[in-house]
Structure formats: C-alpha cells, structure tokens
Amino acid sequence: MKKDKKNSFNTPEGYFESFNERLMARIQQEATDETSSIIPKTDGFGVPEGYFDAVVPKILSRTTEEKGKVIQLKSYRKVYYGAAAVAAVFILIFGFNWKSEPLPVTFDDLANTEIDAYFDNNRIDMSSYELAEMVSFENVQLNDILEDDLSGEIILEYLDANVDDLRDLNIEYIDYE
C-alpha cells in the first residue's frame, strides 16, 4: 500500500502506475460505444446512373428560358411605348385631376384568395405562441376557428384529464344545481 506523506489516505498497490492504461482503455471503450450505435451509418438512398451530370444542362437550360422571356418582352417594346403614349393622352384629357390623391391600398383590398395563396406558398416560420401574440382573439368565438363543433363528450373528456379541481373553472354551481 502506498501512503501519502501529508495525509492518511491510501491507494491500492500500483494504482498510479496502471492509471494511464486503464484510462486509455476507457476512452477506447467510449469511442466504440459511440460508433456502435444501432443507427445505421448510411440511409440507403441511391440516384439513377449519371444523374449528377445530366441535371446540370437541365438547370442551365431553365436559366436560359428565364432570359428568353426577357428578350421576348423587348421585341414588343415599341408596341408598349405606343400603347403607353395613347394611355397617357387619355389620362391627361379625361382622368387627370390635380386635387385627387391616390387612395392608399388597404388590407381589405386584398382578395382572400391572394392571402390564402401567400400562406400556402410561403413558409411562415412562426410558432403558435408568436401567432397568438399577433392575432387578437378578443372578438372571436371558439366555434369561429374550429372546423367541427366540439361535442360535449370531448369537452368533458378534456376537462376530466386536465382539470384537477372543478372550482378552478369558476363555474357558479348555483345555476346548475
């Protein structure tokens, strides 16, 4: 037994001599445990032969198509200029009113379909809490936002599972007795 000169604690014989070896063995074991997870190393997806070579021209041709649309518009430039000139004359003669101011576009001017389309096509990265903060539900009844009416049975089941003390609901029992 090896004795520390400054205190009375002891270590088993050869403890410090074998410490490095045991530590290294432990580190190796930990590394093995980490790599021997039951999660497979690959996920099994494959691609058709030559796909990555074939996809490049497909993408590049689509960018050319985008450019093509711009060139097509330019060829009609003269017609547009003519149409714009005629429209400008009509506006000057019939429609120009110094006192009139353009009406500001309001939220009501947006068609519901446009709003729906925006939410469908754009990922709104907001949590339900953030949405709840933005939208006021003061004048909204629960049934306005539910697609189906809640049955009494479901409400009772919910209350049964989530409410410990019915007194928390602040129901005036007198009315129901």
Added chain:
Amino acid sequence: MIAEETLVQELKDKNSQAKAFEVLVNTYKERLYWHIRRIVLDHDDSDDVLQNTFIKVYKNIDGFKGESKLYSWLYRIATNESLTFLKQKSKKMGIGDQELKERLVENLEADVYFEGDEIQLKLQKALAELPDKQKLVFTMKYFQEMKYEDISEVLETSVGALKASYHLAVKKIEAYLKAD
C-alpha cells in the same frame, strides 16, 4: 476551388454570370441534392426541388448581401423549397403533413432508387415521427456530417439548441429502432 467571394462577384456581374452559375451548380449540386432528398425522400421530387432551388438562386443572386456564407444561403433556400414542396404536395393530395410523411416512407419500399434494408427503412419511419427541425438537425449532423456552427447558420438556431435537438433526436431514433 474558386473562392466564395469571387464566385459571388462573378455571379452578380452580367458578363461572367453564366459561367459562374455553372461553377456554382457543379460545386453544390450533389450536397444540395442529398440535403433535399433526405427531406422529400423521392428521387423525382428531389430532382424538381433541386432545379427549383438553383433557379431561385439564379433569380435572387443580386439580393444576396453576403451577410451569411453563400453555402448556408443555398442550404436555406433548399430547405425552404423542400418544406414548401411537401406542404403543397400534402395539400394537393388532400392529406395532412404527418400522413404524407408516412406515405412517403411507405413508397420507399417500392422505390428503385432506395437500396435500404429493413433497418434503414425503419430508420426512415423513425425520422418521419420527429418534428421537422429535429429531423433536419439529425440528418445534417449524422449523414451530411456538417459542423454545428454551419447548421446553426442554415437553420438560424443557436449551437446549444442544435446540440440539444440532436441529442434528443438520437435518443428517440434509438428507442424506435430498439422497439419491436
């Protein structure tokens, strides 16, 4: 390999744009494809989303301010395109997000471009059960071997939160794989 800043400058310059865009596509096509494939699962869908991603990059390169790295901007577009694609697909099919995920995994069994065995199929079933963000973090770390710092830029989430998400995802997947 061409430096990122130089590539961005060339992409914004109309004279060098076409050549630079080809370099960009060749550099990132495989990485972005695998990222997309792990979200949408089907090869043909991945092909569509990959093309849409690059077209979006092409159209919006002038708006790229260089506040984040180019590759994280690309990954972000690819992620958003993939998730939007799935959302539109579930709407078209008239089913919920979760039902779509389950169907996509079921389809893998007959997919000629899925060479996975039973355990890999089960892994996909486990991944379909995870919330989107946990699944993304897991696949980016485990299969794409991305650094937490890079994932953090793509998903705009702190490294600490990503580590917690990853750890949670691993535990859930292991539990799913161990279960009968």
